[in-house]
Amino acid sequence: MYRDTPIVYHIGTNQIGVYQHSRWAEPPVELIKRKLIRMLNTSGGYQSVASLGSNTEGQFVLRGRLYDFAEVDGANIAGLVSMEFELYDRKSGKVVWTHFYSQSEPAQGKEISAVVTALDTNLDRGLKEVASGLSRYFSANPAGKS
Numbered sequence: 001m002y003r004d005t006p007i008v009y010h011i012g013t014n015q016i017g018v019y020q021h022s023r024w025a026e027p028p029v030e031l032i033k034r035k036l037i038r039m040l041n042t043s044g045g046y047q048s049v050a051s052l053g054s055n056t057e058g059q060f061v062l063r064g065r066l067y068d069f070a071e072v073d074g075a076n077i078a079g080l081v082s083m084e085f086e087l088y089d090r091k092s093g094k095v096v097w098t099h100f101y102s103q104s105e106p107a108q109g110k111e112i113s114a115v116v117t118a119l120d121t122n123l124d125r126g127l128k129e130v131a132s133g134l135s136r137y138f139s140a141n142p143a144g145k146s
Contacts, residue, residue: 103125
């Protein structure tokens with residue numbers, strides 16, 4: 001569902017829907033991938049960061065799964081982001097690091113723009129956790145010693 005562009009919402013724990021006339025500018029999966037690559041590239045902590053499918057052949061592949069990127073309706077409206085990442089070491093053939101993130105960010109109103117702002121704030125917080133976790137992993141496991 002998150003590979004497409006409709007904005008998703010939850011009502012309670014077992015109901016899900018999509019807005020018929022409101023869409024993301026790009027699929028959330030692509031937005032997250034682009035945002036994380038930009039964040040890691042600008043951190044200065046990596047020789048290079050590239051998307052799969054590019055011409056680069058790095059030792060590590062960061063894989064992710066997006067579970068929730070949605071408005072949650074209830075007593076209060078919130079933006080829910082749930083995602084999981086794992087760092088795969090091609091050299092050893094093993095997953096060497098994982099991180100799971102799931103948080104809700106209260107929206108400051110009922111408008112779609114308020115929900116989008118809550119989701120964006122929440123996503124940024126989650127991606128900063130990922131970047132920080134990767135940094136800690138590579139500090140503890142310098143390249144060439146895995």
